[in-house]
Amino acid sequence: MRSWTDTLRFAFQPVVNLTTGGVAGLEILARPEAGDILAEARRDPELDGKLAVLAVRAAARRETLLPLHVNVFAGTLADLGGLTSLHSAVREAGRLPWEVTIDVVPPYTHVPHQALLEAVAELRGQGFRISADGVGDGDVPLRLLVDMSPDLVKLDASLLARPAAVRAMRALCDELGALLCVEGVETELQCAAALSAGAQLAQGELFAPPSRLPAADVYVPPRSPGDAAQPPSGPSVREFVRPAALLPATASAGQVRALLTGSSEVSGVLLVDADGVPVRSVHRSRFLLSMSGRYGHALYADRPAAKLGDVPRTVGIDATAWEVLDVVAVGSRDRTSDDVAVIDRYGRCVGVVRLADLVRALSETRVEEAAGLNPLTRLPGSDSITSEVDRRILDGRTFALSWLDVDHFKQVNDGAGFAAGDELIRSVGQALQHAATGNTRVGHIGGDDFLVLADPEGLVALAASVLDAPWTAGGLPVTLSLATVVCVPGSVVDHREAAACLAPLKKAAKSLSGTSWVVGRAGLPGYEIRRGSEVSTAQAG
Template identity: 80%
Template sequence: MHPWTDTLRFAFQPVVNLTTGGIAALEVLARPEAGDILAEARRDPELDGRLAVLAVRSAARKETLLPLHLNVFAGTLADLGGLGPLHEAVRQAGRLPWEITVDIGPPFTHVPQQALLDAVAALRGAGFRVSVDGVGDGDLPVRLLVDLAPDLVKLDGALLARPAAIRAMRTLCDQLGALLSVEGVETELQYRRAVAAGAQLGQGELFAPPARLPVSEVYVPLRSPEVSSRSRPGPSVREFVRPAALLPDTASAGQVRALLTGSPDVSGVLLVDRDGVPVRSLHRTRFLLSLSGRYGHALYADRPAARLGDVPRVVGADATAWEVLDVVADGGRDRTSEDVAAVDRYGRCVGVVRLADLVRALAESRVEEAAGLNPLTRLPGSDAITGEVDRRIADGRSFALSWLDVDHFKQVNDGAGFAAGDDLIRSVGRALQHVASDSTRVGHIGGDDFLALTDPDGLDPLAASVLDTPFSAAGRPITLSLATILCVPGSVMDHRQAAACLAPLKKAAKSLTGASWVLGRAGLPGHEIRRGTGPSTSPTGFAVAEPLG
């Protein structure tokens, strides 16, 4: 045994769910009091593997039920082929493999990639989860990251100053089915940037510093309406998953009772089979009442706890919050307060979802959505559209941003009265709502100004809906002006740049006679006149263009 084991200590830093504010896991960090053990471990795979084993044993002595993250160098995995001793240490600690996430850290240069991929496959086959650490400031090739297909990607804190990079990584993680975490969060500004950019988990001094004892509470700032309004629509279950209290399906009722009485924050226990698949669900209150009744302890304490459980309610980890509510609604009324198990594609439990978290988040989103609606048309304002523009830019999607307004609207109000003007605005709003869909977003900025965001092939249906519809006010025909900027990947950096490109097109459309439509392309001079006539022509001399389709 190495002499440094007597002076080696471990610290615990929480991994925080940025949506619920709860602790999702604990990262176990080696803290040697003498010597540079970590530098030596980078060169010695056997030593690095030994540190992972000691980390598990250290956590077992602290009696924490939270999932654990263990740090291992990429070279260690490639050399040892799967960390065999770690499997036995996890078993001896009374842990299940799927409660352990192996954080693979750099350097990756000169590590045999196939050996690393084979080792990761062996870990997954044993039930362990895999994270890639230090992404963004290390030497990890993107191709290798994709091949590893981790369950979690941890970004270096330096990227907090580059939110576009975080958004791009969130898009990649969504494709891989991985969660995204940001490390090194030290200020509330950095926290807001992480949330706005799409990070789901976080670590850093702001929440809680590494400590010798696992913490039970962390500091999480209140999410501002500005941050919340930019979150992605249709919240996924992954954003609300909490750690689950798991026991093997062979556990006795006495073992479950000991876990519950020693952990007052645990609302229930899931019994899982050898593969980590939930087979029975034990609700805290109902279970303890069964044992506290007359002869209850004598009848059940030494018998399988599964006899007192229910069939677990299960959803996929990629389900939406609304799908979880459907599962809850289909259950009995006495189970509405019970946690729902979230499972991966293999059916293994990855955590639980609490109904209260979902209801709170959905209620907040509805309140924010209602606050952003224009009272006249009930269409969302500009924030909803510009937020979606930024998401499409981050996703590398082509899109068309259009501005629409009523020609000579002031004369309508002055001549026919504001009531007629309001009726006209409602009519235009209804026409836009007819073309709204998942790919076409419409909004009302205010007054007679509207915004529409579409895929390029959705432009012609949008134009036909608003320009071919006969509008009138007090018996007078009314025409509309439409200006569109077509943006391909890389042509604009954010919604502000897209709006700046749109501004001169708006002026060009207003200079034409009758229902008008001009279209420009971001980064290219000039514009096309697609509808309308007038004395001026576009700088490029384009005539009315053919449809984009």
Template identity: 80%
Template sequence: MYSWTDTLRFAFQPVVNLRTGAVAALEALARPESGDILAEARRDPELDGVLAVLALRAVARRETMLPLHLNVFAATLADLGGLTPLHDAVRAVGRLPWEVTLDIVPPCTHVPQRALLEAVAALREQGFRICADGIGEGDVPLRLLTDLSPDLVKLDASLLARPAAVRAMRTLCEELGALVAVEGVETEAQCAAAVAAGAQLAQGELFAPPARIPVADVYVPPRSPGSPAMPRSGPSVREFVRPAAILPTTASAGQVRALLTGSPDVSGVLLVDQVGRPVRSVHRSRFLLSMSGPYGHALYADRPARKLGDVPRTVGIHATAWEVLDVVAVGGSDRTSDDVAVVDEHGRCVGTVRLADLVRALAESRVEEAAGLNPLTRLPGSDAITGEVDRWIAGGRAFALSWLDIDHFKQVNDGAGFAAGDELIRSVGRALQQTVAGHARVGHIGGDDFLVLADEAVPVTLVASVLDAPWSVAGRPVTLSLATVVCAPGSVGDHRQAAAHLAPLKKAAKELSGASWVLGLAGLPGHEVRRGVPGAGSARVGYAAAEPGS
């Protein structure tokens, strides 16, 4: 008997990691030979649920190990209260729920939001990952997007023409702990714009069009030399996650060998328990070496693979690249090439990261950072510090932003020569670095001006060790001025607002005589004078020291 499923086919489009250039997942797209099945599914939740199951089975027939993206309308979830048949189908095809991301597709305006959120909560409990799809073209209310707290947000490529909107979404996603993807990328210019805006993932015709057979190789434009550097505090491990090759802990060595020999790009296999927690890590080279030795296959083929594995190295999904390197550094040198498993808050594996990807990205970060160092002090410039301020703001951290300069610095150059002035600037920079080493970021923003980003308590140490130190050159003392604005979470929206609050404090500090320190709170009027004498700022004199106490 004829069925509408007889003419239904599926195409697969890769989701690409913009940093590693690897395929991070596959999205299954319905391609009926006749009729508009998607329009019908939008009106019929039961049909939409069936489509999701059929898409899953179509992927399973291709025997791909990549994570999957399945589309489902928001109204379907609200109406059905979840997708029980899909959960059963996932188990039936031998996949795990956390390998499947559900792309929630608009419209959303007339969907009962409470029912939708309850359905999403139930799907999360089962282990499915959640993506908010069609942002920028759809009608997803901002409040609903926040309440959904998705693992991934897909932006329409049309938003790339409005970079401020993309940056705002990136900031929101950082707050929600979500990755940002851009879909519909067709040109290299759009790809570059997505990278510049901070998107971690993308898909579109540029990388690979939808195809009946999933592709493993995609085109990713080379990163331009001017691409923005990653934060010094370290890019998130989420940006480097690759799909993991996973087998149950009961797998035999023969099953692992079949997987590795059939997938030359797989560098290792993770053996996971029933809920997806890594139990053993099987490294490709060491495993195949054991199997290829004398009598190796006869000895091991039918034995549990876990006997040839190691304790897995794991990091949390919120770790930074630097933290991954710390994990790799622990243990024997023979395991430095092992993949590191990335686990969610429940300890379930969501993928792996490769050391080569991290080292490459961190090396690029160091090169970019070195290019921005001030040649006199070798301290980072204003871009590095203000970028760090924005990251602290996005992370909801309280902080103190301090500006420091040398009073009447021109008199040093005029009276003692520019060489003495340069040495003074270097000395102040060294003193700042030594005082706050490991506790703050120090930047040299030009001339005799410095910025210090730190926790609220650090400026007190700064004052005692640097501001109050006796500085002199050629027997003539000069002083330093310090202005600090303390920013509580939510008090400023970005580094520009923080700088705007700092500006009047700087002016107030310069109007004082002697070593001065003015402290203010962002969003509150007035300031407190911690050091300095009012009314005699213009009477300050002269030269400054090459070293404190000289």
């Protein structure tokens, strides 16, 4: 008589890194040929635990070295706790717990939250990574999601129709130190929407369908300029992490050689201790060169591979791409092509980053930034400021958005000449840049108009540094007008509403005599005149 395991098969679906285009992991999906075992597993924690163990064993039979994603119902974790059998199966398969992500699957209704959190903590203590699955289409409470503090959040693709919600989830993930993945991506439009909303990972039929054999290649649509604009501090290293080829620190040179020659995609091997901490780094070309020399194989094959390795280069999971480049720049030139190990807060290796991926992404970012710079002042345009405004709104931060221009600028050009006018604009732009400290952003939106985004506490010093300067053009005195709207959380929904609140303040500032500054608050009537005097004959410039 056939058992239910005889009719059970497993399929693998790639989890794709949208930045590098590489496969970041494989989700193992149960595919029963008869009966509804998954529905039974939802009601039976013991059965669900057995499915997780069988999934790991199925992956081991396929000899895949990629990180694995294993689905487990939330109710199973709350009932069984740390899944000792899964931990044993991972070890027996020759894998390390931190190479396995537990996808916690809904429903969460009627699941004891405290028991679930204790199980998650136990799994994390064993080294497993945690993913919150089915967010957006499931019933995971937001408070529980925060308390779980997952390493990865998986959103349903249906949420892409609500980009504000996806951006908000990206902001939450950044706060939790998690990556954001979109599941069920089927079209290039959905992929572009996921990128623009800030998702770093994705999976779905577009990239590769679930298959009995792990996919070696996936399709990733080419990125359009401006996709997933990065904050000024540089993209996070999380977005470039590739799976690492790991072997125990005691591995022989022969074992390393077998791993390298078995896959052309492996550029190096990291030797890790029992806790998953990198201790040596073996570079593909240098290692194979040593092994292929005269007597190389005879000399080294049975010796510890660590003798042919180097001290690993490491960065924390919270590092930026620029910080990785700083690490690469230190040391000898022959190691510039080495993979850099990415480690978590326990020092365990969670993957590697390649220099080529970083250079490509950073150069694309610089080209896009350069294309958006004003040719006169070399300052970014309004898009840079408005996207940062939206980011601060999503983060729930108070900010001050200011508009500044030169009074009667047409008369300045007519009287002093356009060259003097251009020089004045350049000087004002340089003064704003020099005054911009911390989180302040300055943009030139054309002509004599500038936008400034700053924290409210920095406003007075910034305004004084620019408004107190004795501005002239062609020997003639010139005055400036500054209008500021302070936006507290909840007062505006996006940059368009913030700009609408700023418009009447700009008109008020232009109605004042001399250098002026008007400050208002979004959603509240009236404004405060901090510079300038009211005269009925004042004309807008």
